Amino acid sequence: MNAKSENIIISSPHVKYTDDYIFSEYEYNETLVTKTENEIVAKPYKTSLCIRTGRKVGRVGVMLVGWGGNNGSTFTAAVLANKHQLTWNTKNGQMNSNWFGSITQASTVRLGIDEKGNDVFVLMSKLLPMVHPDDLMIDGWDISPMNLADAMVRAKVIDYDLQQKLRKEMSTMRPRPAIYDPDFIAANQVSTYDNSIF
Template sequence: MATNGHNGLVKQNSKSTAIVEVNSLREDNQHVNPADHYGVTSDYSIHVDSNNTIYSNEYIESKYMYEMNHCEVDHRAQRVEIVPRKYQYNFRTQRQVQRTGVMLVGWAGNNGSTFTGATIANREKITWMRKEGEQFPNYYGSLTQSTTIRIGSDNEGKEVHIPFNTILPMLHPNDIVIGGWDINSANLYEAMKRAYVFDYELQEKLKPKMAEL
C-alpha cells in the first residue's frame, strides 16, 4: 500500500485515483452572467428588420452576401496572392406551407408502422398508461420540433433562442399525409403488434386508425 502524496488519499491494488479540486464560490462572489439566455415559444412571430429581407403576402425574400478569400499560389516566386471575393445569394421562401406526402416502401415493416403510429398518436393526442403514470406523445428527438436556435442578444446582453421550426414557414409532422405499400398483406395494426415497439395500451388505442391502413 503506497500513498500518492496527498494526505488521506490512498492508492490501492495498482488503481490510480483521480483528484479533482473545486474552488467553491462564496455567495458574495457570485454574480449573474450577462450572457444568460432565455427562449420564446412557437407562439411568437419572427420578423427580420433589414433592407436585405422583404416580406410579402406570398413570399419571404432575402439577400445574403457570402465572403471568402481566393488564393493564387505562385510556387516559383514563393508568393501567395489573396483575393477577397463576394457572392450574393437571393433566397425566396413561400409563406404558405405546401401539402406534403410521404410514401413508405415496406410500409408494414417496423419503421413504417412505428412512424405511422407515432404520427397518429401525436396528431390525435392519444395518451396511455404505464407503471410510471400517464404517457403523452411528443416529438422529442426531432430536430425541427424539439430544438432551438440562437438568433442574437437583447439589450441586456441575454441570448435569445427561438424554436427551430419558427425560423421559416415549416411543415409540421402532424400534417404529413402518409401512404405506402408492402408485399405483406397485413394491416398496420397487425404490423405494429409484430414490431413490439409500442406499449400494449397504446397499440389498442391506435387500433381503430391503424387497422384501416
C-alpha cells in the same frame, strides 16, 4: 430567455415580406486560392444571392419503402399519436405524446440578445415556414399486405395501451404493392412476400 411560439419578423433592409414570399438578400463570402511554384495567393470575394422562401406551407407526403415493417409502422404510430395528442399507460406510468427528439419541433436556436443583453432562443420550427409533422400525409409500399395495425403489433415497439388507441385508424392503412427483389429482402421476410407488382 425561453423559446416562445410567436412569429419571427426580421427587421432589415435586406429582408422583404410579401403575402406569398420572404425575400432575403445575402452575401456569401468565399476565398479564391491560386497556387504557383513560389506562393499561394488568397483573394476574398463575395457572391450576392437573393433567396425566396414561400410563406404558405403546402401539403407534404411521405412515401415509405417497407411501410409495413418495424420502422414504417412505428413512424406512422408516432405521427398519429402526436397528431391526436394521445396519452397512454405504461409500466412506468402515464405517457403523453410529444415531439421530443424532433430537431424541428423540440430544438431551439439562439436568435440574438434582448435589450438587457440576455440571450433569446426561439423554436427552430419558427425560423421559417415549414410543415408540422402532425400534417404529414403517410403512405408507402411493402411486399406484405399486412395492415399497419397488425404490423405495429408484430414490431413490438409501441406500448400495448397505445396500440389499442391507434388500432382502429391504423387497421385501415395498407401498403401499396411493392417490387419484389430478393437482393433487398431479408431471408426471414420471404414468407411475407404476397403483395408485389410482379
